[in-house]
Amino acid sequence: MRLKNKVAIVTGAGSGIGRATAVLFAKEGAKVCVSDLNLQPAQETVDIIKKAGGAAFAVKTDVTVEAEVDKMVGETAKAYGTVDILVNNAGINEFGPFPVLQIEDVQKIMNPNFMGAFICIKAVLPFMTDKMYGKIVNITSVMSVIAAKGQASYNASKGALKMLTQAMAIDLASYNINVNAVGPGMTRTGLTKQLFANPERAKWFEDRIPLNRLGNPEDIAPAVLFLASDEASYITGETIYVDGGMLAGR
Numbered sequence: 001m002r003l004k005n006k007v008a009i010v011t012g013a014g015s016g017i018g019r020a021t022a023v024l025f026a027k028e029g030a031k032v033c034v035s036d037l038n039l040q041p042a043q044e045t046v047d048i049i050k051k052a053g054g055a056a057f058a059v060k061t062d063v064t065v066e067a068e069v070d071k072m073v074g075e076t077a078k079a080y081g082t083v084d085i086l087v088n089n090a091g092i093n094e095f096g097p098f099p100v101l102q103i104e105d106v107q108k109i110m111n112p113n114f115m116g117a118f119i120c121i122k123a124v125l126p127f128m129t130d131k132m133y134g135k136i137v138n139i140t141s142v143m144s145v146i147a148a149k150g151q152a153s154y155n156a157s158k159g160a161l162k163m164l165t166q167a168m169a170i171d172l173a174s175y176n177i178n179v180n181a182v183g184p185g186m187t188r189t190g191l192t193k194q195l196f197a198n199p200e201r202a203k204w205f206e207d208r209i210p211l212n213r214l215g216n217p218e219d220i221a222p223a224v225l226f227l228a229s230d231e232a233s234y235i236t237g238e239t240i241y242v243d244g245g246m247l248a249g250r
C-alpha cells in the first residue's frame, strides 16, 4: 500500500500504460481519477479497479483544453479532497516525415504530448504548493533522446517534455514537489498496435532490444509507481527509461 490515502490523477488512463498505472496505483491504495479523451475506456479502467476493491472515478478530459482540465481537477478535489499525484500520460504519435511535414502536423502532436502536460501541471499546482507536497510523473519516451525517421514532431514533443521535467523539478523543489519522468521503450499498447501487428516489424524491434522482447504496459507502471511514491522523495528532475536495455548500448 505504497500510495495509501493518496489522490492521483492519471491522464490517458483508458488504455495501455495509463490504464496499467491507474490499476497499479489503486492496488497500492491510491484514490484515482481515471481521465481520458474517451469516457467509455476510462470507465472500463474504473470497472477493473472497483472489481479489485479499489477507489476510482472516470472523467472525460481532453488535456489540450484548459477548461476540461480544470473540470478534471475540480471533480477530483470534490470527490477526494485534494490532488497528491499527477501522471501526464496522455499522448499520441503519427508518422510525418520532412519535407512534407506541415505546421498543423507538428501542432497536432505537440499539443497533447507537451502542452497537455503543461496545462495539467498548472491546474494541479495550487493543491501541491498549498500543502508543500506533490509528485508529478511525465511519460516521455526513449524517443526523447533517440531521433527516428518521420518522427520529428514526436521526438520534439518528448524531448520538450523531458526538459520540462528537469526545469520544473528545479522550480518546484522548494515546494517539496518532485517532478520526474518515465521513458518507455517499445511497448505493446493501442498506440503501437498497428506497428507491431506486422510480426516482421515486431521482430525488427525485438532484435534491437537487449532483453529481446517488446514491453507491456505492466512493465512500465511499476517505475511510475516508484517515482510517485515517497520512496523516491530524494529523486527529482530524473528520467527512468524502461526499455529492455534499448538505450544502454547507444
Ligand SMILES: NC(=O)c1ccc[n+]([C@@H]2O[C@H](COP(=O)([O-])OP(=O)(O)OC[C@H]3O[C@@H](n4cnc5c(N)ncnc54)[C@H](O)[C@@H]3O)[C@@H](O)[C@H]2O)c1
Residues within 6 Å of the ligand: 011, 012, 013, 014, 015, 016, 017, 018, 035, 036, 037, 038, 041, 061, 062, 063, 064, 089, 090, 091, 092, 093, 112, 116, 139, 140, 141, 142, 183, 184, 185, 186, 187, 188, 189, 190, 191, 192
Ligand atoms: N507504446 C509505446 O511504445 C510507447 C513508448 C514510449 C512512450 N509512450 C508514451 O506512453 C503514453 C501512453 O501511450 P500508450 O502507448 O499507452 O498508448 P495508448 O494509445 O494505448 O493510450 C494513450 C491514451 O491517451 C489518450 N489520449 C490521447 N490524446 C488525448 C488527449 N488529448 N487528452 C486526453 N487523453 C488523450 C487516448 O485516448 C488513449 O487512451 C504516451 O504519452 C506515449 O507517447 C508509449
